[in-house]
């Protein structure tokens with residue numbers, strides 16, 4: 001077989017469409033038919049539609065999908081088909097990708113630190129929502145949009161809350177004692193003025209959102225300005241092994257109650273879910289290339305889609321798909337895994353509970369990796385995969 005037959009060509013954004021995806025009845029069918037040399041990304045369209053419906057029906061404001069969680073055009077188009085019209089973008093590339101894939105989408109540039117070119121081009125491409133957490137960034141936005149009168153400006157607050165498995169408060173967010181001053185200044189240039197925050201990813205406590213909303217109310221009171229928008233960010237969780245959060249609807253209930261209790265009844269509300277919208281709609285199948293005792297050498301790793309399995313040692317629901325027709329053993333052992341690159345830190349401690357007879361050619365299926373999987377891939381050592389198949 002020619003090497004070019006086993007290395008998949010890099011698809012361009014235009015032909016990454018749902019219509020272009022090969023669709024299978026099961027992951028095993030997909031792996032058998034695709035005969036892929038790289039790991040395989042799996043997309044469960046029904047699950048995505050179900051999660052989008054839960055957010056659209058349950059959250060009382062606008063749902064901005066955090067594109068960073070999974071920017072694949074098939075995901076973007078499926079969300080659009082499910083009714084999602086608003087997108088949180090972090091970079092100019094994401095602005096371009098979403099604008100090109102979904103020309104009618106409303107984009108919000110919610111990264112609090114942007115380059116001047118990114119602001120300028122994004123505004124020219126129709127973006128009106130921008131976040132910032134300093135006066136300097138606010139001034140950058142004003143200058144690069146030539147003092148535009150149609151901006152939705154969101155001050156990102158550095159709220160202090162507990163309960164997230166992935167802290168996101170260390171890097172961004174205006175200190176709460178400085179926020180009133182920045183808000184007063186922003187009121188002068190914003191057509192619609194908002195605050196936003198992020199309670200941290202995989203937030204296990206609905207009350208963390210209520211705490212953050214109360215802190216936002218405190219800032220607003222000290223500032224004396226009127227607020228048009230409150231964006232409660234992302235952070236909605238997913239059930240992973242050992243992490244069983246309350247139902248999504250409980251988060252909505254707590255958030256709505258906190259908004260009402262803090263005087264935000266009439267304030268336009270937004271949220272920015274990434275993980276909870278797409279995680280369960282995807283999986284990654286990584287092939288075992290070699291087994292050494294309880295160590296599995298896989299064709300994907302921490303420089304690829306399995307960053308979260310290796311670096312923060314995130315637990316994923318697992319399955320093993322036999323590479324041949326054999327019935328797998330019912331005995332389970334805990335494995336350690338290594339990714340395909342030369343780097344010693346390309347390892348995943350696990351332990352990954354899998355059948356005791358796992359062997360070369362079998363595929364380890366990491367479920368709930370529709371978020372922060374495909375998007376985390378580097379191309380180190382030439383290992384990456386852009387093979388996405390749909391399983392219905």
Ligand code: PLP
Nearest residue numbers: 066201234235236272273274275
């Ligand atoms: N919004 C912003 C500004 C973020 O930085 C992130 C994640 O980093 C998200 C939304 C999505 O968060 P999550 O995937 O936890 O819902």
